[in-house]
Amino acid sequence: MLTASETPIITAIVLVFFGILAWGFYRARPFGKLGILAWLQSVVLMTPWLLFFGLFAAGIYINIVGVLFLLVGSTALYIFLGRKLRSAGQDAILRQRATERIAATPALETPENTVNAELKLEEPRIPEEELNAIKGIFGLDTFFATEAIAYQQGAIFKGNLRGEPEEVHKRLTASLEERLGDKYRLFLVENPDTKPVIIVLPSSNDPRPSTISQKIFAGILFIATIATCLEAAGLLLRFDFFENPSRFAEALPIAAGILTILLIHELGHWLLARHHQIRLSLPFFLPAVQIGSFGAITRFESLLPNRKVLFDIAIAGPAAGGIASLVTLIIGLLLSHQGSLFQLPNEFFQGSILVGSLARIILGSALQSSVVDIHPLVVIGWLGLVITAINLMPAGVLDGGRIVQAIYGRKTAGRVTVATLIVLGIASLANPLAMYWAIVILFLQRDLERPSLNEISEPDDARAALGLLALFLMIATLLPLTPALAGRLGIG
Template sequence: MSPQSLFSIYTSGVSPEGTMYSSFQIDSFKLMELLGPEKVDPSDVKLIKEKLFGYSTFWVTREEPFGDLGEGILFLGNLRGKREEVFAKLQRQLTEVTGNKYNLFMVEEPNAEAPDPRGGPRVSFGLLRKEVSEPGPTTLWQYVIALLLFVLTMGSSVEVGIASQLASLPPDVVKYFTDPNATEPPDMQLLYPFVESALPLAYGVLGVQLFHEVGHFLAAFPKKVKLGIPYFIPNITLGSFGAITQFKSILPDRKTKVDVSIAGPLAGAALSFSMFFVGLLLSSNPDAAGYLVKVPSMLFQGSLLLGLISRAFLGYTAMHAATVSIHPLVIAGWCGLTTSAFNMLPVGCLDGGRAIQGAFGKNALLAFGLTTYALLGLGVLGGPLSLPWGLYVLICQRAPEKPCLNDVSEVGTWRQVAIGTTVFFVVLTLLPLWDELAEELGIGLLLLPLLPSDDLLGCCLHDADIYARMQNEQT
């Protein structure tokens, strides 16, 4: 309902359509008006129409509400020049006429029947008060929550390091945490050496997330874009699901949105791939044998791209064993690449969603987002992590980013190609290897009945010879 309609309800109790409202409903409308954001002053609207718009800039034909709650004014009409030049002129004149009270947005005209005769979409101009349109400062409680989440993320990163050494943990410790019938706790001092040895891997996992955020800040600084404090999301499988980082200033244009959004995942992915690559090299180095950890070969079926790269470095024999000896850097790089790929999914307010919205527009983000939700829901992307990640996005990151000041000008072909290529590699990273291809390539093993054991539940098979003997016995 427009502000004009609300005003008529407040004064007469009758809507423009003639529907009668009770006094309670009218009071409710008044309360919503008082509690809602401050609207544009009608006298300023009149002044702006007289001083800014006209035959040489933009001829206004009608007005509509603008903003999440209709607190602004959207001017629709006909453009009288090049859109970027007209917008720059209107911004200068707005400051001269009203001071520093409002922000002017150039957006695509909603429900336009035809494109602009000069080419490109028809544009309209939205007006919002600065205190309404600009993000508020970070509060003390937000800093406290961010610090708490960071501490939890440190803990989950250490947990990933400990889990990587599961095959070397004392049997009493593993049995206590895996056997529901275990009652006597083991000597927890046995865990101290494993916690200490898990720290380097935890540093690597956490370092990728910090480098990701540094990438965002380095891209935002030269463009004078303010970013909020990151809220890290702990996860016991990857160490972290990344971080929620809000824009604390309005983005000037879509190019800036693309550049700042993609800088973080690319920085994190670059560091992660470096660790992953070096870790694979060290895994084949006899001098690094003392630092290797055993992981189930099934791990490498979690990613089509990373599994194929690992297969090329480690070879068929190593990848076809029940467990694979790898350097912890491989795990840190794997976790970092997976987290970067998740954050580059083209949905909502994720880095990938912001990048798609900036490169191709809000309608494209809607189409990409629906497709992504469907693939996550079916478990096609991300494997067992698809459901928790999808729920996280739905709860925390589902809303698209707010429009830029100039939300119309194109970002250029090379940025669109870069975003499209990045999304392609994201899909390859999160697409698991299906059993037939994994068996053909010798990556991982199909699940077999576990052997009985007094210590571990089934225990891991520690070499390919045991696995071969099992197959012989079964046949």
């Protein structure tokens, strides 16, 4: 049962949840069927977690089978609603396209009213011959261009999108390459009014490869990260490695474990980037004495074709590192026994909902002891999960920020970044580590990823569900158990 102090908190959480749902429904109604379907998708994703945490707060623990059932069920329903949403969206697009063509028919009867007749650049920055070649790629069945505006070294073309964004972008890009080779890049993006526009920029604006000095700096940071991993391992073993370097052999196994998880994380990014033929810079690791490293900053050295590729590369690292960390943690818990290397107070397992729940399932009543003996792999896996969770925070060009940008677009990603910084600022009142990470994001990683070539096409529902699951696991890793909830679970 809930205590008197917890009842108002749980009630407030429930009220906030239903308030969010009601606000979402109010915002969705003006968009008709499309809006309601999108709202239902959000309900489907939120409901399982409300059930889990609601029952959890009430002292009712759902086992792993129940959790998996909720995840699979909500994901399947989310995908089903997504298909309905796309089908309804296709119908709306076809109706809009038919209306536009009917409205445009009288204007097309005269020879002078061709597709590109009114396209004149203000302050032309593209040579006239090349501009005419670019104008020639547009058509009634792809993008009906109505206005051209000078932009940087290229141009913005306003008009009406006349087909599926992915197919239109593919056709326009192929046509542009046929006419002008590799000289220009074609971006299909939304303007501030959420209307599709075409931006054509010279390929000289493409991302540049890392310089020699940047590569050297990345190497220096990696060496520093090795040192901080050894120091973190030493602190866990109750000695300062920097003051006692002769104890290198003692710190090496744990430091190697942390480094292995870091490298697996980066390998995940690299493999998916290679699969999509995207160049990545060397990882710029962020050394941290507390946990060895906060992860790494990796820069795209190629333009991304679409948001699906952004999502795939962004989530590959946390997926690889997170799975490796989770497996390491579980193996460590299974190997833990009386007399294991580390003796930790049971309050230690209250620091994470995810880790505490897994420890309760595997270690059982052992967590009721004041001191719990655990295998070193538990510590390595836990640190790996923390590093993964930190990188999954939805801000800027962190993996989590890129995932949010891929699923919801740049506008939402920008707002979520601000919200994340505010939350970290508040959390820093209780944990100085949050302030450190907020500063890192603010100065190094707050900017969003540059737009992909096709910024309009969204990732499919399976990717969206996977991304939201990753963000949920991030919260479950970083969010601690309250003493009361830990007591109900038998931790402490």
